Amino acid sequence: MAPISLKRYAVLASLCAATALAPLSVHAQQATVQDGIKVRPLSTSRIFAGGADFNAESKQQYAQLVNEAKEKNALVPDSDPQVKRLRAIAQRIIPFATRWNEAAANWNWQVNLLNSDEVNAFCMPGGQIAFYSGIITKLNLTDDEVAVVMGHEISHALREHSQAQAGKGNLAAVGAKLAGAGLSAWLGVDPNITSTATNMAAQGVMLKFSRDDEREADLIGMDLAARAGFDPRAGVILWQKMAAVSKGAPPEFLSTHPSGKDRISQMNSHMAQVLPLYARSKGVSVDALPPYRSNAIAQR
Ligand SMILES: [Zn+2]
Numbered sequence: 001m002a003p004i005s006l007k008r009y010a011v012l013a014s015l016c017a018a019t020a021l022a023p024l025s026v027h028a029q030q031a032t033v034q035d036g037i038k039v040r041p042l043s044t045s046r047i048f049a050g051g052a053d054f055n056a057e058s059k060q061q062y063a064q065l066v067n068e069a070k071e072k073n074a075l076v077p078d079s080d081p082q083v084k085r086l087r088a089i090a091q092r093i094i095p096f097a098t099r100w101n102e103a104a105a106n107w108n109w110q111v112n113l114l115n116s117d118e119v120n121a122f123c124m125p126g127g128q129i130a131f132y133s134g135i136i137t138k139l140n141l142t143d144d145e146v147a148v149v150m151g152h153e154i155s156h157a158l159r160e161h162s163q164a165q166a167g168k169g170n171l172a173a174v175g176a177k178l179a180g181a182g183l184s185a186w187l188g189v190d191p192n193i194t195s196t197a198t199n200m201a202a203q204g205v206m207l208k209f210s211r212d213d214e215r216e217a218d219l220i221g222m223d224l225a226a227r228a229g230f231d232p233r234a235g236v237i238l239w240q241k242m243a244a245v246s247k248g249a250p251p252e253f254l255s256t257h258p259s260g261k262d263r264i265s266q267m268n269s270h271m272a273q274v275l276p277l278y279a280r281s282k283g284v285s286v287d288a289l290p291p292y293r294s295n296a297i298a299q300r
Pocket residue numbers: 152153156209214217257
């Protein structure tokens with residue numbers, strides 16, 4: 001009998017061990033759960049873009065842009081409610097960034113608002129974000145819509161799209177474009193802050209992204225916003241607003257991106273993947289979510 005009870009004891013002991021370990025393994029599993037938009041490995045061409053130097057360069061260029069904007073009275077002060085609002089939204093989104101790029105845990109995240117009529121926003125490769133006041137005022141953005149724009153721009157940085165474009169040798173193409181076209185028209189940058197923007201483009205920091213990059217940023221942007229408790233349905237409304245203000249000449253944000261129609265249908269076709277993330281963050285089921293409400297934009 002003795003061997004049997006020993007055996008039984010061994011089984012019991014291993015059961016206990018399994019129980020004791022259970023919370024740990026559940027936790028580990030949660031970190032890699034594939035809900036929402038599927039996490040894919042980063043592009044391999046990005047490794048030819050200079051790695052850490054690229055990030056350091058971006059950070060320096062951003063600091064220069066902020067300084068220049070400050071000198072020209074184009075930097076909205078920290079005390080401004082819109083700056084506080086942008087930073088509060090960023091603070092909710094940033095904790096989810098490492099899901100897409102572990103290095104983001106050590107990024108020097110910054111958020112600034114530039115006084116400019118342009119409908120634009122960007123996030124540098126190391127997490128330095130800028131919004132142009134034009135995108136907030138002209139589109140009368142709700143917090144959910146700001147979050148979707150911010151999520152989109154952050155996604156370009158997390159997926160290292162700039163590095164990938166630079167790694168593919170597109171730097172030369174950027175140079176040619178700069179020589180041939182009006183710089184501020186292409187970048188959508190206020191003429192007041194164009195000289196730093198020239199440097200940024202020349203350094204390959206603000207590259208034109210591919211259509212695939214834009215589509216990916218749209219989806220990951222909605223995923224990030226939804227996890228942070230912002231309604232991903234705002235993405236669709238955002239692009240409808242973009243289309244409404246772009247009668248005639250489209251804003252730069254639109255012209256450097258795939259058509260709004262394309263984007264709206266892509267977002268809608270992935271809504272079932274991101275809406276549950278939003279519902280979960282609100283502690284309700286998808287069916288219990290109220291319809292999305294936006295702000296009207298001023299008709300011109
Ligand atoms: Zn984009």
